[in-house]
Amino acid sequence: MAGEKETVIRVALIGNPNVGKTAIFNNLTGSRQHVGNWPGVTVEKKTGRCTHREIEMEIVDLPGTYSLEADAIDERIARDYIIDEKPDVVVDIVDASNIERNLYLTLLLLELGANVVVALNKMDIAASKNYEFDIEELSLLLGVPVIPTVATTQSGMGELRDAILSAAVRREKHRKVTIGYSDDIEARIKEVEELILTDTYLANTYPPRWLAIKLLEKDESVMDRISSSPKRDQILEVTRRVEVNADTFAEERYRAIDRILHASLAGRRDHALTTSDLLDRVFLHKRLGIPVFLILMWATFQFAFTVSEPFMVMLERVFGWLGGLLGDPTTPLISLWADGICGGLGFVLVFIFPIMFLFIALAILEDSGYLPRAAFVMDRLMYRIGLHGRSFIPMLMGFGCNLPAIMATRSIGDEKDRLITILINPLMSCGARLPVYVLIAGALFGTYAGSAIFSMYVLGIVLAILMALLFRRFIPGLRGKPAPFIMELPPYARPAIKSVLLYMWSRAVVFLKKAGTILLGGALVLWFMASFPWGREIESSYAGILGHTLEPLLAPLGFDWMAAIALFFGFLAKEIVVETFGILYGVGGEDAITGAVAAHMTPVTGLAFMAFTLIYLPCLATLGMVKAETGSWKWTGFMVLYQLVLAYVVAGIIVLTGNLITGVL
Amino acid sequence: MKKTLSDMQPGEKGTVLSVSGDNTVQRRIRDMGIVRGTEIEVVRRAPFGDPVEFRLKGYNLSLRREEAACVSVEV
Numbered sequence: 001m002a003g004e005k006e007t008v009i010r011v012a013l014i015g016n017p018n019v020g021k022t023a024i025f026n027n028l029t030g031s032r033q034h035v036g037n038w039p040g041v042t043v044e045k046k047t048g049r050c051t052h053r054e055i056e057m058e059i060v061d062l063p064g065t066y067s068l069e070a071d072a073i074d075e076r077i078a079r080d081y082i083i084d085e086k087p088d089v090v091v092d093i094v095d096a097s098n099i100e101r102n103l104y105l106t107l108l109l110l111e112l113g114a115n116v117v118v119a120l121n122k123m124d125i126a127a128s129k130n131y132e133f134d135i136e137e138l139s140l141l142l143g144v145p146v147i148p149t150v151a152t153t154q155s156g157m158g159e160l161r162d163a164i165l166s167a168a169v170r171r172e173k174h175r176k177v178t179i180g181y182s183d184d185i186e187a188r189i190k191e192v193e194e195l196i197l198t199d200t201y202l203a204n205t206y207p208p209r210w211l212a213i214k215l216l217e218k219d220e221s222v223m224d225r226i227s228s229s230p231k232r233d234q235i236l237e238v239t240r241r242v243e244v245n246a247d248t249f250a251e252e253r254y255r256a257i258d259r260i261l262h263a264s265l266a267g268r269r270d271h272a273l274t275t276s277d278l279l280d281r282v283f284l285h286k287r288l289g290i291p292v293f294l295i296l297m298w299a300t301f302q303f304a305f306t307v308s309e310p311f312m313v314m315l316e317r318v319f320g321w322l323g324g325l326l327g328d329p330t331t332p333l334i335s336l337w338a339d340g341i342c343g344g345l346g347f348v349l350v351f352i353f354p355i356m357f358l359f360i361a362l363a364i365l366e367d368s369g370y371l372p373r374a375a376f377v378m379d380r381l382m383y384r385i386g387l388h389g390r391s392f393i394p395m396l397m398g399f400g401c402n403l404p405a406i407m408a409t410r411s412i413g414d415e416k417d418r419l420i421t422i423l424i425n426p427l428m429s430c431g432a433r434l435p436v437y438v439l440i441a442g443a444l445f446g447t448y449a450g451s452a453i454f455s456m457y458v459l460g461i462v463l464a465i466l467m468a469l470l471f472r473r474f475i476p477g478l479r480g481k482p483a484p485f486i487m488e489l490p491p492y493a494r495p496a497i498k499s500v501l502l503y504m505w506s507r508a509v510v511f512l513k514k515a516g517t518i519l520l521g522g523a524l525v526l527w528f529m530a531s532f533p534w535g536r537e538i539e540s541s542y543a544g545i546l547g548h549t550l551e552p553l554l555a556p557l558g559f560d561w562m563a564a565i566a567l568f569f570g571f572l573a574k575e576i577v578v579e580t581f582g583i584l585y586g587v588g589g590e591d592a593i594t595g596a597v598a599a600h601m602t603p604v605t606g607l608a609f610m611a612f613t614l615i616y617l618p619c620l621a622t623l624g625m626v627k628a629e630t631g632s633w634k635w636t637g638f639m640v641l642y643q644l645v646l647a648y649v650v651a652g653i654i655v656l657t658g659n660l661i662t663g664v665l
Numbered sequence: 666m667k668k669t670l671s672d673m674q675p676g677e678k679g680t681v682l683s684v685s686g687d688n689t690v691q692r693r694i695r696d697m698g699i700v701r702g703t704e705i706e707v708v709r710r711a712p713f714g715d716p717v718e719f720r721l722k723g724y725n726l727s728l729r730r731e732e733a734a735c736v737s738v739e740v
Contacts, residue, residue: 067696071689100722101698246692247684251700268723280709289712376727380713383729389716484732485716486693489725 009057009168010085014078014109015093016102017064018369018490020121023151023499024093025061028161035506037631038077044410052161060087066101068108069219073415076221082114083206088168090114091160096126096133096148097491099265103257104250106142107179113207115170117163118146119156125491129274130267138264143178152496178209179260181252188216188242192235199231215239217246276369276491283373293377297396300365304358305400305431311353319346332534336524339531344523347573348515348621351403355511356504358397358404362411363503367495371411372487379485385465386472388412388482391421395464398428399457403622406629407507414483420471422626423639426618427464429457432574436613439578439590443597444606452607456614463615463646475638514624522620526572538583543568557612557651558605567612573619604658608651616647666740670705670719670733678706679738686735698722699736 013028015021026033029048038045046061062081063074082090092109094102099120109116120133139146145163149156180186192212197203202211206225214222216239226232261268283292323342329335365371371393379389390412397405402425409425412418437456441449471478529542538544539561547565554564562584570577578593585596601609617623617640627636673679681703684694698721699705708718708725716729 067692069692069696071692098722098724101724104696104698247695247700250695251702254698254700254703284709284711284718286710286712372727376711376716376718377713379729380711380715383715484690484693485727485729486690486697486732487727488697489718489727 007055009055009089009164010087011057011059011089011091011164011168012062012081012085012087013059013091013093014062014082014105015064016066016095016098016105016488018488019064019093019095019098019102020151021061021064021093022503023496024091024119024121024149024157024160025059026499026502027151027154027157028057029059033506035509041073041077041631043074043077050161052165055165057161057164066105068105068112069221071221074413079112082109082112088115089117089164091117091119091164093119093121095122096120096131097122097129099126099131100254100257100261103260104253107253107256110142110144110179111207111210111213113210115167116142116144117160117167118142118144119160120146120148121151123148123156124150124153129272132266134264134266138260141260141264179253179256181249181256185216185244185248185252188238188244189213192216192238195231195235195238199229202226202229202231213249216242216244217249219246274491279492280373280489283370284376289377293374296365296370296374297393300358300361300393301397301400303361304354304397304404308353308357312350315350315353316346319343319349332531335531336527340524340527341520344520344527344572345515347576348519348523351401351621352508352511352515354401355404355407356508358400358408359504359507360500362393362408363500364495366411366503367493367499369490369492372489375485375487376489383482383485386468386482387421388414388417389485391417394421394425395428398425398430400431402426402428402430402618403511403625404507406622406625407510409629416478416480417483419630419635420468420478422629423471423635423642424464424467426622426639426643427460427467427615429460429614430574432619433614435575436570436577437610439581439594440597440601440606440610443594444601444603452610455607456610459611459650460614463650467642467646510628511625514628515621518624518627519621522624523572526569526620530569538565557608557648557655558602559609559612560600562600563609567616570613571617571620573621574613577613604655604662607658608654611654612647612651614647615643615650617643668738668740670707670728670736670738671717671730673707673738673740675707675709677740678704679740680704682737682739684736686732690732690735694728694732694735697726699726705736705738 013021013025025046025048028050030050032050033046033048036045037043043063048059050057050059060081062078065075065078067075068079069075081087090109092106094106106116106118120135126133133148135146135148145167147156147160147163149160181189189209189212192215193208196208196211211222215226215235218239226235229235282288319342323338326334326337329338362371365374374393375389378392382389382391394405394408397408405428406422406425409418409421412421437453441452445452473479529546530538532542543565546568547561550564551561562581565584566577566580569580581597582593585593585600618626623636623640626639627633630636667682668679681699681701683701684691684699686694703721705719705721708720710717716727717733718725718727
């Protein structure tokens, strides 16, 4: 019995994208949330708990989806969860202001035999469109409870909780109302259903009517599910004989929706001009659309990376101070504390600020409804290089910092599009590479320093485009075309502070978990290699030995062992390259380092070194996030490999052509 | 007159006759409510000319012209 105290009611939330599902989830669970991934995939899984009338509910937030077919990963997760896990109650969140298309998913859920409660959300917006619902009639026609809600003002949440509880107690296996198809189709469904009922395994595992409909729709994944049934041939015979397909069912469902709304909704008339339409006349205007887009992107970039910078500097100082607490690092233990832990964490944890600021900005853009429009504006350009409109913002943010940029790829729906965007993102020259360019270009290129630095940014973009095109063509698993651009442009809305902050925090937690484990571990390994055998100069440390070992490999590029060590430490954070040169050349102060660089490098090797720094590897923290976001060591390894090879090749080409030109001159 | 969605001009309205194209595209277009009998209007093209924004069933949807070409309509 669901009424007993020990029983936990299992509730699943489902709905189309942009219906306010996250807001309802937040309202129901408050801070009692857990964010993870669905097993085996990188689709985010959020679970939470809430207690209502002394009864505990466990709430799972299923991915936002328009349908329940199995060929899209989000939809498969949602559908399999409902079929296999059989949650006690499925709360279907329906956007009242966009009800016609939203009810399509509701009908699919009812067909699936789920114990549905409909939360009719955004009632305020529906009211502003003069929609008048007859809630009782709607509930009667659908055969399930319908609760009007406004998630943004928490209205209707108590009623929704009550409805979930009573639905869980009632828990009917067979609903009394069915959304009927035309007589002709109903006869076909009946025929297949009766065949299914003669196979007890099928009849007990799946809702028979749902299975019959899916078989008539010729859904391939469902065809597979009956492959071992003794009735298989008979069933397939019937489905082959009749001339209905998925289109027929979709049309009939929309016809049923029309009937339902005709009886339960007044005020649905011709489209009146909304504020959203007026805003789009500017934001998506033929000529104004692009400048508006650029201004918004500039503001986002500044907010994420310029505003967060003082915080980063402060945190770095705090770690510097903490590291100094035990005095000079004269023993291994003090060095572990000062250089290993505080130094390592100092370089890794500072990323928390650009992450927080960028995701505040992105959450505002997303919740306001602009993000899909940004994709709409940029899709044409991105499509040309084999990417999706949604890839643009993560690429642009890469110029600030690749780490949060890679986290931002979550908004790209298609797995291939997303992987390619992640793989090429580190080629966007991030802020931490700039000090390296400034040092080397300043030392070697005099008045042309600015052009040399600028050329690195251009080089990164050109390489990113080339790589994207190459991956699309030649890498198994990435081959093919970008995903279709079938995207809703939801009405603009005012973002809620709470949901913006919760979103930002969920991203920050993902990073903090990595920082405390894999990233700190990586930093300690680097520290160990630089400090041991204890008491030696850096040249004869393990890192130094590695540098000497690598020297022959890098010699064709004109890099000596010191450059090799600098690059090695640059893996912790690119800006360390500058410091490392200072230590290795045995000089302090910017001017002295600049002078030493000029003495050790020619302009040609300097340019090659800059290009190598750009390409060879993203920093440790970014690489850790690539592993987290791809969920795959294989793709992380692939990234390391292709970037090392590419860096070597590009630096090699620069040296060769550079030497040719200078030789001729 | 019969046309595809990609041939229609902003402001033009039509009624969907059929959806073609590869399975995934066909299915996803259908899931968004583009089925036979749906009334659909072209709202605007993106600043670079593609994708295109449509209005149907009380909401706004964007498709690349490539996908829009899979939908034939009676204008």
